[in-house]
Amino acid sequence: MQLKAQQIKLSIWRTLLRLMPLLLMGTLTLVTFWLVKKNTPAEKSAIERVRLHEPDYIINNGALSALNESGNTKYRVLGKKVTHYDDDASIDIETPRMRLFPPEKSPVTVKADTGHLDGDLTILDLIDNAEIFRPPQVATATEPARPRMLARSSYFKVLINDDIIETDKPITLEQGLSVIRSTDGGVFNNIEQSMVLSGQVRGRIERVQPGAQP
Template structure:
């Protein structure tokens, strides 16, 4: 029988020591049989996604809102989602599209509230009777179930050639009504109030 060399004996001893150490570490990290403490979720990411698109359907099965973001992080404790460069698009039959964007945003657990922060913008495309509308603020909140976009922050509203400033705003996507809140000031063009614009010089009455 061939006798083992000293080198092979040393290697075998090292492997045995490593195996014993690994077993000891596993036993130390495993919970004891009598430990029934439930796992407590923490506010840590449990998954990530890039270039994700989320569609929210109406009761009739049509796309009502579409949310997309460059980067998305989901947290395990409250099921909220943090988004980078989010965009929210609202689709209403026979109405111009409305888009809300921000540099960052959050989505709650049941996807009923989207918050947009930092250089947030709401844009309504022009329609047959309405000019294009832009609203600028540091925060907009989209209430999906109510079909409302609102802000409690100072807002600047551009509607055609009119410019308005206020301390807050509520935009109803169903009725397309805009309500400016607190310290409202600005300039509204006569044509956008329903008044007849002045006739060009030299035109016949």
Template structure:
């Protein structure tokens, strides 16, 4: 019973994590101001070469519809690693179908092309349900919690070596660590793995 519930749950993880992190951080990195330091300095300095405060970066499609937004209290670019660090990161992404995905963390770290995104401290990613169509079952709200999440957007992989909580509707799963590979459709939960499945609502 737990395995069946988990199989259903894992189908939505790529949409929950990859869409938000890939879109949001890509636009933030692309719209950040270009550093003014020389190439030699960029290779040796471990101090930020620019920063942004209380910022918000939004992207829109050709029709003017919001696709993604990244907000934070402070963002710093480190030239020696070409990474962007965001304090109090808040991200949102809207799919073409209107699916809303949100993410928050105390700190986020992304590389130059946003192929790797790390969320540190109180990392929460939620996927809100789409408005139900007539005759179609409504998908439940999903939530993913951990003190650390590491997403590889190009290879569609998400891992964490910290305890994780996965919530789908009223069902909940916990584990000490996890590694999810969407391309191979493999989810590995390690340590103490537990699942609570609530009975469906009678119609």
């Protein structure tokens, strides 16, 4: 009986020796997994990621200006309330008003009820009661006289670096005494100060008497 017991113990010991490498590998795997898990930041849920989009500062009656290569003001953005977000550097603007200053031409003003400026400061979205206004321009040595221009839409996108304002929403365009409407929006070129309308275009075109500036 004693010999048989010793044989059983020896068999168990040999089995443990054979299993020892597997046990060591399993232990190392568990330890490694634990260390990686401990040192990896927990992934935030979608709700938590959304909550990160919070303002880091708010300015009342804020203003943002940019200069051109000559040191003159290229554009200026004003807002009743300017809210900046840290996660993407974007800006929400309450009652935004933007003035564009093309060289040797009348400044153009665009405004709306609300606005959103992207983090790169390249795109300004103007939402609800959006307008583009250009005052009348007297004739110069290089430019003819131009009547006032007013374009209205529910939405305008200002491509700041391209000096373009565009929309795919219906537009009502007033130029002097003329009133024109388009169904599919249009594109305003700030350098040329001209607008191209898209879709179905209807309206009334009135001649302006020489020297008149409606």
